[in-house]
Amino acid sequence: MKHTDIPVITIDGPSGAGKGTISLRLAKHLDWHTLDSGAMYRVLALAANRYNVPLENESALANLATHLEIYFKPLPDLSATQVILDGQNVSQDLRSEVSGAAASKIAVLPAVRRALLIRQRDFCQAPGLVAEGRDMGTVVFPEAHKKFFLTASCEERAHRRYKQLIDSGINARLSDIIRDITERDKRDSTRAKAPLIAADDAHVIDTTGVSIETVVACILKKVAL
Numbered sequence: 012m013k014h015t016d017i018p019v020i021t022i023d024g025p026s027g028a029g030k031g032t033i034s035l036r037l038a039k040h041l042d043w044h045t046l047d048s049g050a051m052y053r054v055l056a057l058a059a060n061r062y063n064v065p066l067e068n069e070s071a072l073a074n075l076a077t078h079l080e081i082y083f084k085p086l087p088d089l090s091a092t093q094v095i096l097d098g099q100n101v102s103q104d105l106r107s108e109v110s111g112a113a114a115s116k117i118a119v120l121p122a123v124r125r126a127l128l129i130r131q132r133d134f135c136q137a138p139g140l141v142a143e144g145r146d147m148g149t150v151v152f153p154e155a156h157k158k159f160f161l162t163a164s165c166e167e168r169a170h171r172r173y174k175q176l177i178d179s180g181i182n183a184r185l186s187d188i189i190r191d192i193t194e195r196d197k198r199d200s201t202r203a204k205a206p207l208i209a210a211d212d213a214h215v216i217d218t219t220g221v222s223i224e225t226v227v228a229c230i231l232k233k234v235a236l
């Protein structure tokens with residue numbers, strides 16, 4: 012089966028716009044696969060740190076990206092996906108703001124993006140894929156059947172991220188998160204390669220003050236059309 016025959020829904024947007032939770036809910040509803048592409052950038056940054064690869068060494072990072080042993084293991088209730096690096100569950104390590112910032116630094120490197128793009132396309136498996144990130148609809152799956160771009164105010168995204176971190180037992184300060192999100196948005200939106208931008212054919216949904224259930228219902232309605 013050609014990749015383009017397999018239906019893909021892309022969910023792009025900035026950090027904290029609700030992409031992760033919404034993608035998992037959609038995939039559960041449709042019984043499709045998921046791709047959390049941000050986790051790939053995060054796990055690569057983590058691996059670089061573990062193997063002493065400097066975050067500026069583009070070719071060594073791209074090589075690591077190609078050979079990294081990463082495995083995504085959905086929980087039985089599909090409420091989350093565990094990330095396994097070299098046989099070890101690193102899901103908790105990946106959620107920190109430090110990890111997000113390191114991911115965003117290596118994400119500006121074109122060779123790293125090219126290496127991860129190949130691995131991201133491998134996730135396109137029958138019966139379908141819900142792919143979330145920054146460039147899923149623009150670069151990785153430009154032929155996707157339906158594309159969505161989720162936004163929300165910076166304050167709301169920071170509050171959501173803060174709650175997520177505290178709920179999972181990670182210490183956090185709201186003011187630090189607002190600063191990190193602002194920096195990360197700027198770096199992601201202004202980079203030359205695959206910047207954070209809505210695809211021309213994406214449905215843009217502002218999730219500020221809107222519940223997850225409402226956003227999921229809105230997407231499912233559009234997907235069914």
Ligand code: C5P
Nearest residue numbers: 026048049050052114115118144145146
């Ligand atoms: O989505 P998440 O916060 O996990 O992504 C971490 C970082 O990885 C983002 O800030 C962004 O720089 C990078 N990223 C990317 N392209 C993607 C997904 C994530 O550049 N498709």
